[in-house]
Amino acid sequence: MTPFDYARAGDTAEALRLGATADAATAYLGGGTNLVDLMRENVARPERLVDVTGFSDAIAQTDAGGLLIGAAVRNTAVAEHRFVRTHYPMLTRAILAGASAQIRNMATVGGNLLQRTRCTYFYDTDGSRCNKRTPGQGCDAIDGFNRIHAIVGASPACVATHPSDMCVALAALDATVHLEGGRGRRSLPFADLHRLPGEHPELDTVLEPGDLITAIELPPLPIAANSTYRKVRDRASYAFALISVAAALEIEGGQIKDVRIALGGVAHKPWRASKAEAALRGGPANEQAFRDAAIAELSDARPLRDNGFKIELAKRTLVAVLAELSGAAA
Incomplete structure (x- = not known):
């Protein structure tokens, strides 16, 4: 681990x-459950850590009837928050699926949003090329063992996937991110926080230096009250998702009045399933419609050598989740 200053x-x-x-590479430290690991592996080498765990720790209802969660x-x-469990159950289920109790007790909301990929080539500082770790170096995952990697939104520079479960639920819930930084206070839609890799996979988010x-x-x-999160992984004990689905469904008179869907384990960022949503709204709430929507969403999927199974797995998981929710809404 590289020596660093702490404040x-x-x-x-x-x-x-x-x-x-300006004279130091600085990182904000929350729970440290990902950042400290990255520092131990010499993937992250901040010269200064700024501990921000002592504030922004409230959960409060907003005047509009939503919820404001401190970073x-x-x-x-x-x-465990009663309002979350009642009004946004997909978020509770995503968090519980994401990590052990010990990690959940340490990890912060802000840190969860900023955690980095678990691509093995990203962590292998001694023997692997990685454009995310060292821009311009190359990506060994593309021709390597890429079973867990992206099937949508990837680029020739990077095929890594975003690891967070909570972020998938937040993407489906149309959350808003509140920031402070050099440009003062500002907000942005959660869907705009994370980036696809493009030519700059080293940039995970649109945050500017110093942004907090x-x-x-x-x-x-209201639709989120009938929501859920399902995670498919290699083992039940806190593995990262091969595929995950966060979805909410509202049915009226047998027709889909509204739907929200996001996928995890498929892309460099939490993937809002806008094609599937568009295919479903106003249509019948039946299994064929669910299948057609899943096919539409994955129509642009581009598998690598080892992860083609993810396409069918994503389709089947999405159909199963929508079928579950439609039964609850009937």
Whole structure:
């Protein structure tokens, strides 16, 4: 591990001041469940850590009827919150599927959003080329063992997948990310936070240097009360997703009035299934419609040598989740 300086910020203003220091590569430290691992493996080499765990740790209902979740709130607190469990059950299920209780008790909401891929080539600093770790070096995953890698949204520079379960649910819920940084306070739709790799896979998000996530806001979304999260993985004990589906469904008179879907394990970012949603809205709530929507969503999938099975797995998982929700909504 590379030596580093440590500073504990007393408030957001101090964190931003420390994070904006020009003569050091600075990282904000929340629970540290991913950042510390990256530092141990010499993948991340920040020269200064700014500890931000002491603030932004509240969960409160908004005037509009949604929920504002501070960036320093622990994942366990979100998953166990009564309002989340009642109004956004997909979020609770995603968090519970994401990690052990010990990690959930440490990990923060802001840190979860910023965790990095678990691609083995990304972590292999001694023997593998990785454009995400060292831009311009090449990507050994493309012709290597790529069973867990992306089937949509990839590029010739990177085929890594985003690891978060919680982020898949947040994408489906149309969450908003609140930030503070050099440009002051601002907000952006959660769907715009993470990037596809393109020619710059080293950039996971659109955040600017020194930006600090302060909160996540969930909108009032009645459809989310009938929602769920399903994760398919190699083992039941806290493996990362091969495929995951976060979905919410509203049915009226046998027709789909509204639907929200996001997929995990398929792309460099949580993947909002907009094609499937468009195919379903206003149509019948039956298995054939669910299959047709899944086919439409995966029509542009481009598998690698070892992960072609993901396409059919994603289709079947999406159909199963929608069928489950349609039974609950009937």
